[in-house]
Amino acid sequence: MTAAMQAVCALADIPDGGSRGIWPNARGQHQAFVVRQGGQVYGYVNNCPHYDRARLGWKKDAFLNGPGDRIMCASHGALFRITDGKCEIGPCIGQSLRPIAVRVREGHVFTEPPH
């Protein structure tokens, strides 16, 4: 674990199959988010490749489509694979979300800062 990694939440704070916003800025906007699938947690910068500075979610901690099997950008509906952040359909098709390193240790989730 690199020194830059910081605890962002408990694993139990992310519903299994759900998502959570992390790294709020001074105005409370989440700069990154995590998605949990069982014990696996994936982290991405909260920036849609389609549009500079567009945040993905439509509500606090809501970053997934209905079935919960894709990350969704609520702006224009782009869908991204959870495991590698690649856009499969939408305005940024073929592009990817920027991943951030995530570690889960003793029930806590640590990530590097969004960059």
Place this chain on the structure above:
Amino acid sequence: MRIIGPDELVFGVDNLDASTAFLTDYGLTSAGDGRFEALDKTAITLRAKDDADLPPPLPTASLLRLTIWGVEDQATLDAIEAELGTDRPVIKDDSGMLRCKDDAGFEIAFRISHRVKLDLPAELINSPGAAPGRAMNAIGANQDAEAKPRTLSHIVYFVPDMDLMANFYIDRLGFVVTDKFTNTGPFLRPQANNDHHVLFMIQTPAYMQGIEHLAFHMQGPTELMLAGSRMVQKGYESFWGPGRHKFGSNWFWYFSSPLGTHVEYDADMDMHDGAWIEREVPMDKEAAQLFLFENVEKWAPGGPPPAGGTKAGTAPEGP
């Protein structure tokens, strides 16, 4: 042709619960059967994505399945049927509604508008030099005021060929250009509506085709601020605004939505008639917004700014 404006937009979604909660919190009223109505009965309708009764989806991520335009009378419907019937199939359903595709491939329909005529007060303001807008002792800032969208205002599409798309609405359906962003697309109003725009389009690659945003008119800027602030308090993601556009002059506040489109509140849009001469400017942030406030935690003037300062962010571009 006496077309009034968008009457109803139908979406096919995979998250009916979230979309229902969003439209309800936005201020529309559930009328049953997936319809969410503004005060004048214009509406958004939600269906499951795989509903067999829906027109086919675009091959893109867009969840909009049908744009229903409201017209004034049967004569207009007949004229549309005759005009569009010359080069495409136009289906008439039992209710008399006409359905076809536009030249960009969007599923569209036309019917005699379901709008009811509203008789409601405008936002009332006091202004030095003018007669008081409000009665003595009438309060302007009412935290508990209702803030309900009055009517479906406009729709904005991403289209692969803006000229083809615009010309269809101009040449075939009598829409009028009010203003233009160079290389982006025109603002259009139909003949039975004086609003600056009910339709706008942005040129994009074909894989982006779909809805960019939709908007409902609010009573005025105060009601727009009230409604938008309530959305923020409920945890919804403010995308752009509040601010005021240059073209159209309308106040705006855009929210991201589980319908995969921005949903805007707007207020106080310019109205135009045949005497208006269109303007044209290149599209950029400065052209799109007269000014922009970002929604920050409130703090008293002279009091401490929130931690981290009050540095204003930059807004994404767009209409």
